[in-house]
Amino acid sequence: MRKRALLVIAVMALVVAVPACGGDGDSAEDTGTGKTDGTPVKGGILRVGSINYIDSLNPFNYIESQAYQAMLMIYPQLVQYAQGDDGLVIEGDWAESWETSPDGKDWAFKLKPGGEWSDGTPLTANDAAWTINTIIEYAAGPTAVAAPALAHVVSAEATDENSLVIHYDAPVGNVLAQLEQLFIVPQHVWEPLVGANGKNLKTFHPEQNLPVVSAGAYTIKEYEKKGTTVFIPWEGYYGEPSNAEAVTLTYFTNSDSMISELRQGNLDWVDQVPFNAVKVLEEDDNLVVNKVPGAETTNITWNSNPRKPKNRELLDPQVKKALSMCVDRERIIEVVFNGYASLVESLVGHIAGPMENPNLGPLEYDCEAGNQMLDDLGYERGSDGTRIAPATTGENAQEAHPMEYEVITPTSTDFNVDRSFEIVQEGFAEAGVKLTQKVGGDTTASYALETDDNCDGEASTGYATFDMAMWDWVGYIDPDFMLSVVTKGQWCSWSDTGWDNPEYDEMYLRQGTLVNPEERKQLVWEMQQMIYDNFVYTQLTNHEYIDAHSDKWAGIQTDLNAYSKEYWTSPYMVE
Amino acid sequence: MRSADYLIKRILFAIVTVFIAITLNFVLFRAVPGDAVDALRCRQCSPQFKEQVRQELGLDESRWEQYKLYVTDLLHGDLGTSLRSQKEVRGELIEPLKNTLPMIALGTLFAIVFGTITGVISAWRRDTVLDKTGLWTSLAFYSMPTQWLGLLMVLFVAGALGLPTSGIEDPTLGVLGDASTWDVMVDRLRHMILPALTLGLVLYGDYALITRSALLETLGEDYVLTARAKGLSNWAIVRKHGLRNALLPITTLIALSLGFIIGGSITIEYVFSYPGIGLETVEAIDQRDWPVLQAIFLLLTFSVILFNLVADLLYVKLDPRVVEA
Numbered sequence: 056m057r058k059r060a061l062l063v064i065a066v067m068a069l070v071v072a073v074p075a076c077g078g079d080g081d082s083a084e085d086t087g088t089g090k091t092d093g094t095p096v097k098g099g100i101l102r103v104g105s106i107n108y109i110d111s112l113n114p115f116n117y118i119e120s121q122a123y124q125a126m127l128m129i130y131p132q133l134v135q136y137a138q139g140d141d142g143l144v145i146e147g148d149w150a151e152s153w154e155t156s157p158d159g160k161d162w163a164f165k166l167k168p169g170g171e172w173s174d175g176t177p178l179t180a181n182d183a184a185w186t187i188n189t190i191i192e193y194a195a196g197p198t199a200v201a202a203p204a205l206a207h208v209v210s211a212e213a214t215d216e217n218s219l220v221i222h223y224d225a226p227v228g229n230v231l232a233q234l235e236q237l238f239i240v241p242q243h244v245w246e247p248l249v250g251a252n253g254k255n256l257k258t259f260h261p262e263q264n265l266p267v268v269s270a271g272a273y274t275i276k277e278y279e280k281k282g283t284t285v286f287i288p289w290e291g292y293y294g295e296p297s298n299a300e301a302v303t304l305t306y307f308t309n310s311d312s313m314i315s316e317l318r319q320g321n322l323d324w325v326d327q328v329p330f331n332a333v334k335v336l337e338e339d340d341n342l343v344v345n346k347v348p349g350a351e352t353t354n355i356t357w358n359s360n361p362r363k364p365k366n367r368e369l370l371d372p373q374v375k376k377a378l379s380m381c382v383d384r385e386r387i388i389e390v391v392f393n394g395y396a397s398l399v400e401s402l403v404g405h406i407a408g409p410m411e412n413p414n415l416g417p418l419e420y421d422c423e424a425g426n427q428m429l430d431d432l433g434y435e436r437g438s439d440g441t442r443i444a445p446a447t448t449g450e451n452a453q454e455a456h457p458m459e460y461e462v463i464t465p466t467s468t469d470f471n472v473d474r475s476f477e478i479v480q481e482g483f484a485e486a487g488v489k490l491t492q493k494v495g496g497d498t499t500a501s502y503a504l505e506t507d508d509n510c511d512g513e514a515s516t517g518y519a520t521f522d523m524a525m526w527d528w529v530g531y532i533d534p535d536f537m538l539s540v541v542t543k544g545q546w547c548s549w550s551d552t553g554w555d556n557p558e559y560d561e562m563y564l565r566q567g568t569l570v571n572p573e574e575r576k577q578l579v580w581e582m583q584q585m586i587y588d589n590f591v592y593t594q595l596t597n598h599e600y601i602d603a604h605s606d607k608w609a610g611i612q613t614d615l616n617a618y619s620k621e622y623w624t625s626p627y628m629v630e
Numbered sequence: 631m632r633s634a635d636y637l638i639k640r641i642l643f644a645i646v647t648v649f650i651a652i653t654l655n656f657v658l659f660r661a662v663p664g665d666a667v668d669a670l671r672c673r674q675c676s677p678q679f680k681e682q683v684r685q686e687l688g689l690d691e692s693r694w695e696q697y698k699l700y701v702t703d704l705l706h707g708d709l710g711t712s713l714r715s716q717k718e719v720r721g722e723l724i725e726p727l728k729n730t731l732p733m734i735a736l737g738t739l740f741a742i743v744f745g746t747i748t749g750v751i752s753a754w755r756r757d758t759v760l761d762k763t764g765l766w767t768s769l770a771f772y773s774m775p776t777q778w779l780g781l782l783m784v785l786f787v788a789g790a791l792g793l794p795t796s797g798i799e800d801p802t803l804g805v806l807g808d809a810s811t812w813d814v815m816v817d818r819l820r821h822m823i824l825p826a827l828t829l830g831l832v833l834y835g836d837y838a839l840i841t842r843s844a845l846l847e848t849l850g851e852d853y854v855l856t857a858r859a860k861g862l863s864n865w866a867i868v869r870k871h872g873l874r875n876a877l878l879p880i881t882t883l884i885a886l887s888l889g890f891i892i893g894g895s896i897t898i899e900y901v902f903s904y905p906g907i908g909l910e911t912v913e914a915i916d917q918r919d920w921p922v923l924q925a926i927f928l929l930l931t932f933s934v935i936l937f938n939l940v941a942d943l944l945y946v947k948l949d950p951r952v953v954e955a
Contacts, residue, residue: 100802263715276805281913282905283801303801308903308912312795315784321794466916496916 096628101299101608104313104322106329106469108281108306110499112261114238115190115198118498119467120529120617121304128286128302128623129269130238131178131293133164133219134231136532136618143532143618145231149183149239149293150219159226159570166217170270171291172241178270178293180213185242187211187221193253195513199548203539204236206567225568228575232533233567235618241268272297272620281306286623294620298610298627317342317603324604324611324626327469330393336603345613349600350406352399353387353470353527355379355462355479355593358505360518360553366460367451368444369522373432375590379418380425381482384595391475396598401583402541403534405597410534412580415587418594422485429486434458442487459489463524465501466494470598476525490523501526505551512546518553526551532618534579538563541591554591633946636953644939651931656700659924660693686711687921709928710921714914719925723910727929729798730895730906733822734888737829742884745834749841753849754868764838772835780828780901787824794821796903825902829895833887840883844876851875877948885941889934 109125111117117126134153137146147153150164170178188211194202209222223230248255261267262278269275272294273286283305288297305322307313310329316322318339328336328344337344357375368374388396399405400415434442437457446455462479464472473492480490495501505524510517530537540549542560562582569575586592602613609629615622684690687710688699703710709719745768752764771779788795798821803809809817848854849872857867899908907926914922945952 100805102801104796279905281903281909282797283799285801285805287805301802301805303805305797305801306903307796308909309781309784309796309901311781312784312901312903315788315795319789319792319794321800496918500917 094630095298095610096630097298098300099608099628100301100303101626102321102323103302103304104307104316104325105304106307106310106313106327107467109262109278109284109304110280110497112267112275112278113257113259114240115200116257116259117200118502121306124617124623125275125284125286125304126238127271127617127620128273129267129271129275129289130240131170131183131270132237132239132620133166133183133234135235135620136615137621138612138615143614145235148620149178153231155230160223162221162223162230163214164219164221166219167293168217169291170293172243172268172270173266173274173289173291174241174244174268176241176243176268177216178241178291179216180219181216182242182270183219183239184211184213185246186239187237189245189249189253189256190237193256195544197253197255197257199545201237203536203545203549204233206233206535206539206564226570227567228570228572229533229535229567232531233535235533236531236536239270241270244268272624273302276301279306281308288624295624297624299624302623317605320605322605323608324602326602326616328601328603330391330395330470330598330601333393333395333601341606342603343606343611344601344603345611346395346599346601347614347616348405349396349598350404350531350617351469351527351529351600352402352404352597353475353525353595354402355382355595356505356524356526356551357590357592358518358521358523358553359555359589359591361555362451362515362519363553364451364519365453366444366456366458366522367447367453368434368458369460371432372588372590373428374434375593376418377425377428377432378483378486378488379590379593380420380428381422381486382479382593382595383420383482384418385420387475387478388596390478391471392596392598395601396596399594399597400587401594402528402530402586402592403537403579403583404528404530406530406532407534407537408532410576410579412583412587414580415583422482425486434487436487440487441489457489458487459491460522461493462490463493463495463501463504463521463526465498465524465526466496467498467501468527470527472525475595479525495524502551506547506553510547512543512548515555517547518550524551529617534583535567538566538579538582541586552591554589556585556589559585633950633953636946637943640939640942644935647935648932651935652701652704652928653697655924655928655931656697658927659920660696704928709925712919712922714917714919714922719921722922723907723925723929726905726907726910729904730899730908732818733826733904733906734829734895736822736826738833738884738888740826740830741833741837744830745837746841746880748834748838749843750845750868750873752838752842753845753872754864756846761842765842768835768838768842770835771831772839774832774835775897776828776832777897777901779831780825780898783824783828784901787827791823793824795824797821798905821904825895825898825904828898828901836887837880837883841876841880844879845872848872848875874948878945881944881948882941885937885944886934889937 105121107119107121109121110119111122112125114126114130131149133148133150134145135148136143149166149170151167153162153164155162166180172178187205187208190198190201190205191208207223207225207227209224211219211221213219245256248259265275265278267275269289270291272289272292274289275284276287277283277285283303286302313325314329314332317325333344336342357369359370361370363370384398388394398417400417401411403411405411429442433445437443442458444456444458447453462476464476476492483490495504505518505521507517507519528537539545541552541554542563543555544560546553559582562578566575566578566582569578600616604611607628608626610625610627612622612625688696707720711717712719712722715722748764748768752761755761784795798818800817803813803817854867854871857871895906896908896911899906900912911926914926
């Protein structure tokens with residue numbers, strides 16, 4: 056999902072074949088995979104600091120990565136990731152075991168018994184079946200955000216209190232990886248919201264109706280969107296209980312304050328260390344710094360809506376490529392990420408491991424060649440050096456105009472997007488194109504600027520006014536989600552480009568049904584190539600995920616960030 | 631003019647100013663193209679949703695009807711409904727105000743006390759090392775950008791003093807049991823110190839410079855020379871003749887700064903993640919929460935007018951000549 060600033064997860068681990076690295080701090084016993092020599096002590100309050108906030112606890116309407124983290128802590132999931140010998144593997148969360156029917160279309164899950172919602176209602180398979188069926192029913196609207204995880208699902212049924220069967224319309228190759236992104240909500244709380252059209256499923260704010268009814272590892276005692284949220288272990292949780300007696304998640308408007316608090320001992324754990332603070336923290340004897348390959352990629356987002364009325368020259372992949380060739384991505388890595396990042400060409404990012412197409416690009420930094428391409432395409436420079444887009448005729452005719460564009464940047468990124476913009480701006484200026492920054496506000500506000508007021512996927516409206524944005528995505532191990540965000544089905548939900556390509560959409564649906572891993576990989580690579588060739592995004596960087604914690608705590612498994620409840624339940628105090 | 635006439639005149643002037651401010655506040659938010667709902671940004675902001683909000687806010691009425699509605703609501707203490715939370719704006723602002731006001735009071739008190747003392751000493755010991763030290767220190771703090779000074783506090787002072795740099799309460803306070811009122815108060819105070827100190831130091835420079843300047847001017851007056859000729863000690867001259875007469879500009883400064891510092895606390899609250907009215911303003915801007923922004927602007931305007939009025943009223947006591955003027 057995206058953190059997009061978007062979605063989710065803040066990070067992660069490279070998966071499968073790439074074991075997490077870490078332990079750059081002086082406390083060598085903690086490797087970021089939770090293995091440590093300290094003597095565990097139960098209890099204590101784990102105080103976590105973050106520059107991301109929890110924007111919502113509604114799994115059908117959220118954007119921020121910290122919201123995903125919070126939902127992971129409080130809502131049951133069928134499966135989750137765990138440490139395997141060679142990387143992360145899927146294991147049961149609420150599900151104890153599962154099996155597939157011979158035709159591969161039915162998945163039966165045996166659920167752990169004894170779970171209970173925090174209001175005392177028993178947690179049963181009915182909750183899971185209702186959640187799944189409801190998401191499917193309103194997938195085109197209110198529940199679209201959660202729908203990608205249930206691609207090809209026809210229905211779900213509870214055969215008894217602890218047994219769930221999910222029916223698919225075809226064998227699906229990534230069922231478990233998809234279901235890992237599904238949060239189960241309490242039927243008795245959410246069903247009355249459905250009404251005639253399900254709209255309230257999207258507008259409901261559980262965080263404004265405390266106590267949130269939850270059945271995961273924690274309940275929420277206090278919620279403050281841009282303050283501190285307090286999580287208390289839930290005694291009705293079906294899994295391994297939390298070692299800490301409570302977890303507090305505090306949002307900081309200023310990362311310097313957060314780092315200062317960590318160094319003073321007022322925080323135990325910072326979940327995303329600003330890149331310019333890494334070295335200082337590594338020199339602190341009382342702290343442990345962990346670095347793992349990250350899931351977050353940054354990009355230039357191009358409005359790719361084919362019905363875009365203005366500045367339509369930006370729909371031409373050749374123009375976008377030429378301009379992108381003037382962006383010094385290595386400089387962004389050095390200046391913005393202090394070297395803790397690498398180049399990336401695919402939307403799915405390095406986190407997708409072998410599913411990331413290694414044959415894309417690479418996009419060369421060669422502004423001379425970029426300028427030549429623009430010259431060849433007929434974009435001549437005006438008297439002030441700014442290129443002019445020539446007049447066009449036909450259905451979407453536009454007058455000749457200087458190539459000057461606004462770039463939306465959100466205020467909620469976990470990297471210095473302003474500095475990143477300046478580097479892109481300088482590059483584009485060399486190409487004779489003027490960029491101005493339009494600060495879009497927080498994630499919600501910025502996303503709304505992209506999609507427009509009249510966003511309606513079925514009516515093909517929206518994505519009419521913006522030209523470009525600079526933002527990020529946080530991908531998943533399985534590339535399905537990231538591949539879904541550019542489909543028409545995600546218009547007004549996850550789509551931030553307005554791209555509308557029926558051929559691609561068909562490929563997206565097909566890749567989910569390929570059970571042969573190699574076949575699926577080939578198709579997934581092809582889809583990435585298509586995204587790349589169309590320059591729906593210009594991929595910039597894939598940065599590392601770096602956290603830091605006090606040496607008074609251990610058991611922190613950095614590479615499980617956003618993948619498992621264990622990420623939160625396993626930390627413990629050491630003597 | 632009698633004192634009572636002067637007071638009535640000033641109060642009437644303040645009331646008229648308030649109404650002008652209310653009107654400007656109304657016009658300001660409607661002068662831009664579109665309306666508040668157009669600026670609203672949220673994922674569920676469909677045209678239908680916006681139309682509904684537009685009706686709820688009365689934006690589908692004529693401007694004149696909107697103005698009447700706005701003033702009527704204000705007179706009833708109704709500041710509208712937050713677009714973000716769908717709660718009453720008045721209620722939304724109470725908590726941030728309760729957080730901001732003590733912090734500002736603490737910082738301002740610090741600035742008044744130490745700024746005035748520094749200014750008096752500087753003027754009293756003009757051209758000495760004491761004066762120069764006070765002068766340059768004041769100039770330095772006066773010149774510092776607030777957010778920069780705040781960052782210095784975070785980086786260099788917080789650790790040395792063991793003070794928290796963020797928020798308003800220890801996240802662990804009361805988590806595993808009830809915290810006593812005393813614990814809560816001490817915790818709040820600890821969280822308030824750095825933001826208040828930052829504000830106080832910036833204002834300190836201001837107060838010290840004005841006090842010094844006003845006192846120096848007073849000390850050059852003929853009546854001071856007369857006092858000196860009568861054999862009064864330097865300190866007695868400063869205390870009895872100088873400082874009292876220098877109070878006018880100092881009072882003006884205090885009143886003006888009190889009016890403005892609520893707005894000026896925005897950067898401080900952002901640096902320290904302090905959940906006051908400044909951070910609320912940033913949040914409202916971020917989310918295009920127009921009713922909240924309008925209420926905050928109104929609040930800031932009122933505070934400036936109110937403290938100006940207070941200054942005017944104090945003048946009568948401090949310098950009765952203003953009534954004659």
